[in-house]
Amino acid sequence: MEIAVIGGGIAGLAAALRLRERLGPRAGITIFEQSARLGGKLRTDAFGEGYLEAGAESFLMRDPDGSPSPAAELVRRVGLGDAIRHPATSQAALAVDNALRPIPRGTLMGVPADPASLDGVARPDLDRDRDLGGPLLAPDEDMAVGALVRARFGDEVVDRLVDPLLGGVYAGRADDLSLATTVPALARAARVESTLAAAVRAAMAAGARSAARGAAGGARPVFGTIDGGLSRLVAAVAEAAGARVRLGLPVRSLSRAGGGWRLVVGSTRDPSTVDVDAVVLAVPARPAARLLSEVDRAAAEQVGVLDYASVALVRMAVPEPALPALSGLLVPAVEGYAVKALTIFSTKWDHLRRADGVALLRASVGRYGDTAVLQRTDSELITLARDELGRLLDTVLPEPVTADVVRWGGGLPQYQPGHLGRVAAVRAALAAHPTLAVAGAAYDGVGIPACVRSGEAAAEHLLDSLA
Numbered sequence: 001m002e003i004a005v006i007g008g009g010i011a012g013l014a015a016a017l018r019l020r021e022r023l024g025p026r027a028g029i030t031i032f033e034q035s036a037r038l039g040g041k042l043r044t045d046a047f048g049e050g051y052l053e054a055g056a057e058s059f060l061m062r063d064p065d066g067s068p069s070p071a072a073e074l075v076r077r078v079g080l081g082d083a084i085r086h087p088a089t090s091q092a093a094l095a096v097d098n099a100l101r102p103i104p105r106g107t108l109m110g111v112p113a114d115p116a117s118l119d120g121v122a123r124p125d126l127d128r129d130r131d132l133g134g135p136l137l138a139p140d141e142d143m144a145v146g147a148l149v150r151a152r153f154g155d156e157v158v159d160r161l162v163d164p165l166l167g168g169v170y171a172g173r174a175d176d177l178s179l180a181t182t183v184p185a186l187a188r189a190a191r192v193e194s195t196l197a198a199a200v201r202a203a204m205a206a207g208a209r210s211a212a213r214g215a216a217g218g219a220r221p222v223f224g225t226i227d228g229g230l231s232r233l234v235a236a237v238a239e240a241a242g243a244r245v246r247l248g249l250p251v252r253s254l255s256r257a258g259g260g261w262r263l264v265v266g267s268t269r270d271p272s273t274v275d276v277d278a279v280v281l282a283v284p285a286r287p288a289a290r291l292l293s294e295v296d297r298a299a300a301e302q303v304g305v306l307d308y309a310s311v312a313l314v315r316m317a318v319p320e321p322a323l324p325a326l327s328g329l330l331v332p333a334v335e336g337y338a339v340k341a342l343t344i345f346s347t348k349w350d351h352l353r354r355a356d357g358v359a360l361l362r363a364s365v366g367r368y369g370d371t372a373v374l375q376r377t378d379s380e381l382i383t384l385a386r387d388e389l390g391r392l393l394d395t396v397l398p399e400p401v402t403a404d405v406v407r408w409g410g411g412l413p414q415y416q417p418g419h420l421g422r423v424a425a426v427r428a429a430l431a432a433h434p435t436l437a438v439a440g441a442a443y444d445g446v447g448i449p450a451c452v453r454s455g456e457a458a459a460e461h462l463l464d465s466l467a
C-alpha cells in the first residue's frame with residue numbers, strides 16, 4: 001500500500017499520522033512538499049534572542065461542544081501535552097475614534113446579543129431589528145455577515161466591531177464573508193429566529209449548553225500554544241507519522257493510472273513520476289484546482305473559485321516600551337490605519353516574557369481587496385507599523401532591536417456566501433474517485449483544529465475506500 005500526501009501543512013501532516021495509526025508500520029506514506037520545510041502556515045523562526053511565530057500563533061483548545069479540539073488532541077497524541085501554554089491575558093482592545101476601548105463582551109464574532117450595551121464602541125440602529133413574522137434566513141440560504149448585520153443593527157456595528165473581529169481570524173471583510181461558514185451557530189439560529197438579537201442570544205445559549213455538557217471541570221482556557229513554538233508540533237507530528245518526507249518537490253500533475261494514481265513531481269526540467277494507491281490532496285485552493293483539473297474539471301472549477309487574502313506581519317523586538325497590559329488590539333478599517341491588528345506576544349504569553357523588558361510585537365497589515373500597502377518594502381512597512389502603533393498606543397515606540405516582515409501572499413481563504421455548497425459539490429464530484437481525498441483550509445475552516453480535523457477525515461475516507 002502506497003499513499004501520497006500532497007502538501008506538508010498541518011492538514012497533510014494530520015492525515016499522514018492518522019494513516020500511520022490505522023495502517024501500522026507496513027504502509028508506505030510519502031509527504032510531497034514543494035517548499036524546503038514542513039508546516040505550511042505553522043512556522044516558528046529564531047527572532048532576536050529567542051523565537052517568534054511567523055504564521056499561526058495558537059489554537060482553540062475546545063470544540064463548540066466543549067470536547068477537546070482536534071488540535072489539542074493531536075498535541076497530546078504526539079507527546080507535547082506538557083508543553084501546552086495558555087494566554088496570561090486575553091484582554092484585547094479595539095481602536096475606536098483614536099482611543100482604545102475594551103472589546104465588548106456578549107457578542108458572537110462582534111454581533112451583539114444586546115445591541116444597546118456596546119459601551120459607546122458603536123451606536124446600533126435599534127429600530128431596524130424588527131420581527132417581520134418569519135426567520136431571518138431560509139433553510140439553505142447563506143449571505144455575507146456584513147449584509148445581515150448592516151440590515152439589522154446598522155453600519156457602525158459592522159464597521160467598528162464585526163469587521164475587525166472577523167478580520168482578526170480571516171483577514172477578510174464582513175461584507176464578503178459567508179455567515180454559514182464563518183459564524184455557523186448564528187446562521188443556524190437565524191434559520192429559526194426572526195430578529196438578529198434573538199438569533200445571537202439563541203446561538204450563544206446553545207453554545208453555552210453544549211460547552212457546559214463537555215466541560216465538567218468548569219471554566220477552562222480557550223486557547224493554547226506550544227512552549228518553544230508551533231514548529232515543535234510540526235516536527236513531532238512528522239516524526240510520529242513515520243512518513244517519507246520529500247521536501248522541495250512540488251507535485252505538478254495528478255492523474256489516474258490503473259486502479260491508482262500517477263503523480264508527476266519535481267521541477268519542470270527534471271520531473272519524475274510516482275505511482276500510488278491513494279492520495280490526500282492537502283494544498284491551498286489554487287494548486288488544488290490545478291491538480292484536480294485532470295481528474296474532474298467541475299470539481300477543479302469549484303475549488304478554484306476560492307479567493308485568498310494576503311497579509312504582511314511586521315515583527316519587532318522593542319526595548320522597554322510603555323505598553324498597556326493587553327494581549328493586543330484590533331483596528332477597524334474605518335479608523336484609517338494600515339495596521340489592522342497587533343499582538344503583544346510578550347504580554348499575552350508568560351513563556352515569551354523577557355527578563356530584560358524587551359517586548360515582542362507583531363502587527364498585521366493588509367486588508368482583503370486593498371493590497372497597495374503590501375507593495376511597500378520591508379523597511380517602509382516597519383517604519384509605517386512603528387509610527388501607527390505609536391499613535392494607536394499613544395506612545396513613542398523605541399527603535400526596535402530586531403525587526404522583520406513576514407509576507408503571506410494568499411495566506412487566508414475567503415469563504416464567500418455559498419462556500420459550504422461549493423465544498424459539498426466538490427466532495428460529491430470526487431465521490432467517483434474514492435481513493436482521492438481533499439483536506440485543508442480551503443474546505444472546512446481556516447483554524448488549526450479545523451485543518452487537523454479535515455486531514456484526519458480525509459485519511460479516514462481513504463481507509464474506508466481501501467478497505
Ligand SMILES: Cc1cc2nc3c(=O)[nH]c(=O)nc-3n(C[C@H](O)[C@H](O)[C@H](O)COP(=O)(O)OP(=O)(O)OC[C@H]3O[C@@H](n4cnc5c(N)ncnc54)[C@H](O)[C@@H]3O)c2cc1C
Nearest residue numbers: 007009010011034040041056057058251411440441447448
Ligand atoms: C499569518 C497567519 C496567522 C494565522 N494564525 C492562526 C492562529 O493563530 N490560529 C489558527 O488556528 N489558525 C491560524 N491561521 C490559519 C492556519 O494557520 C492555516 O489555515 C492552516 O495552518 C492551514 O493548514 P493547511 O495544511 O490547510 O495548509 P498550508 O499550511 O497552506 O499547507 C499547505 C502546504 O502545501 C504545500 N504545497 C502547495 N502546493 C504544492 C504542490 N503542488 N506540491 C507539494 N506541496 C504543495 C505548501 O507549500 C504548504 O506547505 C493563520 C494563518 C496565517 C496565514
